[in-house]
Amino acid sequence: MITLTQTEMTVNDWIKTKDCPIQRDTVRHSKLALQNNLSSFSETHRSVSAAKVKGEDIYKLDGHTRSYLWSLGKLQIPNENLKVDLYIVDTIEEVKSLYKQFDSKYSVETSSDKLFGAFKSFGLIPESHLLISGGINSAIATLNKTSLSRLDIYQNIELYIEPLRLIDKRMYTSRGFPRGIISGLIATVMMNGEDSLYFWDRYASNEGLKNGKNRDSVQALTEVVDQYRAGGKTSSNAHFINDLFGKSIWCFNQAQDYFFSSYVRVYDTEKYLKLLSDKYHK
Numbered sequence: 001m002i003t004l005t006q007t008e009m010t011v012n013d014w015i016k017t018k019d020c021p022i023q024r025d026t027v028r029h030s031k032l033a034l035q036n037n038l039s040s041f042s043e044t045h046r047s048v049s050a051a052k053v054k055g056e057d058i059y060k061l062d063g064h065t066r067s068y069l070w071s072l073g074k075l076q077i078p079n080e081n082l083k084v085d086l087y088i089v090d091t092i093e094e095v096k097s098l099y100k101q102f103d104s105k106y107s108v109e110t111s112s113d114k115l116f117g118a119f120k121s122f123g124l125i126p127e128s129h130l131l132i133s134g135g136i137n138s139a140i141a142t143l144n145k146t147s148l149s150r151l152d153i154y155q156n157i158e159l160y161i162e163p164l165r166l167i168d169k170r171m172y173t174s175r176g177f178p179r180g181i182i183s184g185l186i187a188t189v190m191m192n193g194e195d196s197l198y199f200w201d202r203y204a205s206n207e208g209l210k211n212g213k214n215r216d217s218v219q220a221l222t223e224v225v226d227q228y229r230a231g232g233k234t235s236s237n238a239h240f241i242n243d244l245f246g247k248s249i250w251c252f253n254q255a256q257d258y259f260f261s262s263y264v265r266v267y268d269t270e271k272y273l274k275l276l277s278d279k280y281h282k
Contacts, residue, residue, distance in 0.1 A: 002087055004087055020059050023064050024113035114154065118153045119157070142179070203218050216259055223264075
């Protein structure tokens, strides 16, 4: 059962209060807030909400951006204590549930916000350009055989978090990685572990090889993506995403020293996802 009480805190105590485990990208949002709702002082800044797990810690439910800006001295500090609506809960999952309600009420949480929060809940702060700016949400939606609008990234991230940690360490940029290719990247790392990254390192570095009319699988996949771009095919179209996903799997499965001139085929993605499911849900 969740109960609500009221209390007060100093700004310093609020700054020290733990952020919600799935809190979005506060630094990015603080820059926008200083130009909009936090551009000048208001008494409403004194009102914040938090949740306390019985016998454990208190977590912010809102006011993360204000806390960050107060800590930097970029936002005027109120003369009086903060008024805190404090929710008493039994579990950390209830804290996360309340946070989602507060965040949807007071701000527009983008797919990037949700992904950052999901990463943060597992201790992953992405550093690579690919994980920060790429279509990770769409790729995971493809792997879950659902649409982006139906994807609950908070519920689905756990299965992918370790492969994504490995990928993040490679510091790939998003160049050459439309959404279907990202699906293939994640899926092959899930299936084959870190050994799969030899192929993707070469792909990301544009190290495919050609021998006359023949080319290796890395070069073949590079040419596939170039053709899609030249044809103006959108990376947000579900058909094209799945097509690139299937072609990336087919290219990956070819021997590294195999050169061919034939067309790149589309691997049966349903079959591949079934293999992944069998591996992870034994």
